[in-house]
Amino acid sequence: xxxxxxxxxxxxxxxxxxxxxxxxxxxxxxxxxxxxxxxxxxxxxxxxxxxxxxxxxxxxxxxxxxxxxxxxxxxxxxxxxxxxxxxxxxxxxxxxxxxxxxxxxxxxxxxxxxxxxxxxxxxxxxxxxxxxxxxxxxxxxxxxxxxxxxxxxxxxxxxxxxxxxxxxxxxxxxxxxxxxxxxxxxxxxxxxxxxxxxxxxxxxxxxxxxxxxxxxxxxxxxxxxxxxxxxxxxxxxxxxxxxxxxxxxxxxxxxxxxxxxxxxxxxxxxxxxxxxxxxxxxxxxxxxxxxxxxxxxxxxxxxxxxxxxxxxxxxxxxxxxxxxxxxxxxxxxxxxxxxxxxxxxxxxxxxxxxxxxxxxxxxxxxxxxxxxxxxxxxxxxxxxxxxxxxxxxxxxxxxxxxxxxxxxxxxxxxxxxxxxxxxxxxx
Amino acid sequence: xxxxxxxxxxxxxxxxxxxxxxxxxxxxxxxxxxxxxxxxxxxxxxxxxxxxxxxxxxxxxxxxxxxxxxxxxxxxxxxxxxxxxxxxxxxxxxxxxxxxxxxxxxxxxxxxxxxxxxxxxxxxxxxxxxxxxxxxxxxxxxxxxxxxxxxxxxxxxxxxxxxxxxxxxxxxxxxxxxxxxxxxxxxxxxxxxxxxxxxxxxxxxxxxxxxxxxxxxxxxxxxxxxxxxxxxxxxxxxxxxxxxxxxxxxxxxxxxxxxxxxxxxxxxxxxxxxxxxxxxxxxxxxxxxxxx
Numbered sequence: 001x002x003x004x005x006x007x008x009x010x011x012x013x014x015x016x017x018x019x020x021x022x023x024x025x026x027x028x029x030x031x032x033x034x035x036x037x038x039x040x041x042x043x044x045x046x047x048x049x050x051x052x053x054x055x056x057x058x059x060x061x062x063x064x065x066x067x068x069x070x071x072x073x074x075x076x077x078x079x080x081x082x083x084x085x086x087x088x089x090x091x092x093x094x095x096x097x098x099x100x101x102x103x104x105x106x107x108x109x110x111x112x113x114x115x116x117x118x119x120x121x122x123x124x125x126x127x128x129x130x131x132x133x134x135x136x137x138x139x140x141x142x143x144x145x146x147x148x149x150x151x152x153x154x155x156x157x158x159x160x161x162x163x164x165x166x167x168x169x170x171x172x173x174x175x176x177x178x179x180x181x182x183x184x185x186x187x188x189x190x191x192x193x194x195x196x197x198x199x200x201x202x203x204x205x206x207x208x209x210x211x212x213x214x215x216x217x218x219x220x221x222x223x224x225x226x227x228x229x230x231x232x233x234x235x236x237x238x239x240x241x242x243x244x245x246x247x248x249x250x251x252x253x254x255x256x257x258x259x260x261x262x263x264x265x266x267x268x269x270x271x272x273x274x275x276x277x278x279x280x281x282x283x284x285x286x287x288x289x290x291x292x293x294x295x296x297x298x299x300x301x302x303x304x305x306x307x308x309x310x311x312x313x314x315x316x317x318x319x320x321x322x323x324x325x326x327x328x329x330x331x332x333x334x335x336x337x338x339x340x341x342x343x344x345x346x347x348x349x350x351x352x353x354x355x356x357x358x359x360x361x362x363x364x365x366x367x368x369x370x371x372x373x374x375x376x377x378x379x380x381x382x383x384x385x386x387x388x389x390x391x392x393x394x395x396x397x398x399x400x401x402x403x404x405x406x407x408x409x410x411x412x413x414x415x416x417x418x419x420x421x422x423x424x425x426x427x
Numbered sequence: 428x429x430x431x432x433x434x435x436x437x438x439x440x441x442x443x444x445x446x447x448x449x450x451x452x453x454x455x456x457x458x459x460x461x462x463x464x465x466x467x468x469x470x471x472x473x474x475x476x477x478x479x480x481x482x483x484x485x486x487x488x489x490x491x492x493x494x495x496x497x498x499x500x501x502x503x504x505x506x507x508x509x510x511x512x513x514x515x516x517x518x519x520x521x522x523x524x525x526x527x528x529x530x531x532x533x534x535x536x537x538x539x540x541x542x543x544x545x546x547x548x549x550x551x552x553x554x555x556x557x558x559x560x561x562x563x564x565x566x567x568x569x570x571x572x573x574x575x576x577x578x579x580x581x582x583x584x585x586x587x588x589x590x591x592x593x594x595x596x597x598x599x600x601x602x603x604x605x606x607x608x609x610x611x612x613x614x615x616x617x618x619x620x621x622x623x624x625x626x627x628x629x630x631x632x633x634x635x636x637x638x639x640x641x642x643x644x645x646x647x648x649x650x651x652x653x654x655x656x657x658x659x660x661x662x663x664x665x666x667x668x669x670x671x672x673x674x675x676x677x678x679x680x681x682x683x684x685x686x687x688x689x690x691x692x693x694x695x696x697x698x699x700x701x702x703x704x705x706x707x708x709x710x711x712x713x714x715x716x717x718x719x
Contacts, residue, residue: 073682097685102471186569199577200663250556252577253666258555267557388684396491399667403579 026322028060031088033071043342079103084312087323092130092308093383096222104310106136110324122349129380139308141348145275153288155269166292173295177248180269193248195268197256202398208294209235211301222384223426227416236408275371278344291367293374300377385426393418463691482692495676503651505587513595518602539597547660579669586670598643605639
């Protein structure tokens with residue numbers, strides 16, 4: 001008993017000495033979520049280990065924190081309890097909520113003017129839209145994506161369309177969709193022209209319609225929305241008409257999960273989904289497929305999506321400096337290339353695409369470039385203060401219109417009124 | 428005098444471990460929830476302030492809350508009687524001496540053993556339009572595909588079906604246990620008297636099973652508020668809250684919207700409903716339950 005006690009005491013003493021040892025001067029904890037499957041977690045751990053090896057004075061622990069919403073809850077709970085991670089990858093749309101909770105600090109204070117210009121300035125501007133507010137940078141883009149259109153070349157050929165040309169605009173998508181929608185003798189559809197998943201969070205892919213229509217859903221201060229703008233209404237009417245008038249998309253709300261499978265099974269000839277599915281599609285599609293930017297209306301356009309690095313407030317200056325250093329390292333070209341190739345996320349800085357690794361990857365698999373090229377037209381993912389509530393009000397409106405319970409105009413007017421009520425304290 | 432006091436001390440000592448746990452993890456949080464419902468949600472930049480009944484006013488004006496409450500009502504109305512009837516029928520069926528009885532019992536009990544989240548993933552592919560199991564079967568008869576989870580008319584009923592399927596096997600075990608305590612002499616006496624099977628069930632078996640029915644129905648009521656895991660996996664309450672239930676909405680408000688004060692208010696409403704139901708069941712139902 002006593003011997004045991006001695007052992008414990010000496011271990012504790014050693015641990016104290018170890019923590020005083022300058023070799024382990026800074027402890028960093030870092031939460032990360034995984035949204036699209038296994039390879040991501042392994043890659044992060046591998047990169048973190050690499051960093052730890054090169055920097056023995058930093059003791060960094062990467063903690064897998066579940067889905068995006070799990071990770072958000074865990075980080076916030078820890079921050080409220082006074083022991084936040086120093087660093088976390090969370091949804092870029094949570095920026096305003098995290099500011100409102102007063103748990104994050106901008107990166108600016110830990111960067112020199114030069115770094116601000118070169119490093120911050122090196123990210124694709126469309127990714128920075130969800131990462132900056134009030135002239136400060138709160139998020140550093142990391143696992144970011146954008147939706148693209150995947151099309152089944154065999155189905156295109158069978159329908160008498162050019163298998164190498166995807167629809168460039170809304171009208172073409174309807175036209176091609178009509179040619180691609182097949183019915184059996186009983187009149188039941190065996191292949192839909194297009195599939196735009198809308199269950200759960202319809203707003204994201206809907207931004208792939210509202211942006212081309214020429215609407216921006218929220219301002220950059222996160223306290224005003226334009227849900228019932230005439231262009232948003234037009235976009236929603238188009239979406240509803242795909243099922244109702246043109247009958248080229250399955251009616252009702254459409255699940256995200258089975259979307260790749262629906263594509264593989266020939267259930268839908270064109271699908272809209274995230275670039276995060278690129279590797280999955282590449283490995284599993286039993287036919288030749290193409291990847292294209294979302295079709296244009298007034299302009300091309302799509303939302304960005306995914307997660308940013310955030311710097312948490314409740315930690316020492318040394319920790320914050322070490323954390324910023326780590327973020328700079330992991331977003332540097334070599335590391336970002338490894339990450340992007342393993343997952344399908346878009347490397348967030350132009351210079352990454354100049355590395356040999358990335359060039360070889362793009363040469364081998366050109367569709368990977370489509371998402372990057374679309375960034376030029378991409379806008380911020382819908383994000384405001386009280387983001388959950390505001391987005392939900394918008395989602396409910398979209399779902400109601402898709403289900404035919406309300407007209408697009410009615411549903412969006414209602415969402416606008418709700419959102420204005422919620423955002424009032426922030427104006 | 429002395430022994431009486433000592434017995435008091437014993438009594439308290441015996442009670443205190445359980446009571447300490449109950450107070451710490453049940454009563455204190457419940458009271459705290461009620462208190463929180465009168466404050467605003469604390470944000471980092473703004474502390475919680477007393478706002479009286481504001482949260483309750485929001486609740487009355489919140490059309491999502493009313494929709495969710497109605498959904499929960501229909502969820503209860505369908506799952507409670509159907510799962511009880513189904514479990515009773517299954518128990519009577521596997522209580523008889525039939526071939527493959529062990530296998531049947533196991534088959535009926537399997538849904539209970541499987542975790543709901545895993546099961547929901549399987550059901551997800553049953554319901555999937557087009558290539559899902561149900562639509563493939565419908566396809567054999569030339570019926571059109573049906574978007575079960577994606578249409579507001581069927582989403583809630585799709586969730587109800589999963590819940591009944593999940594619960595019935597569990598309740599069957601209780602009925603089966605109860606059936607095995609009923610002496611066979613009753614059956615023999617009924618046979619001699621020439622009572623029909625139905626008459627025997629209605630006048631003898633069913634009344635003897637009443638305490639089990641009470642227990643099972645209380646569980647079914649609790650489950651109709653508690654069994655929401657599959658909604659996370661299958662519909663996330665959509666489309667347009669058509670399949671959202673009270674507990675799911677509370678989770679959404681608390682952990683997606685981070686509006687903890689409003690979530691506390693919703694929780695108070697839920698606790699009040701559950702207390703009322705429990706009181707109703709114990710005091711009104713309990714008297715008529717026992718066979719005299």
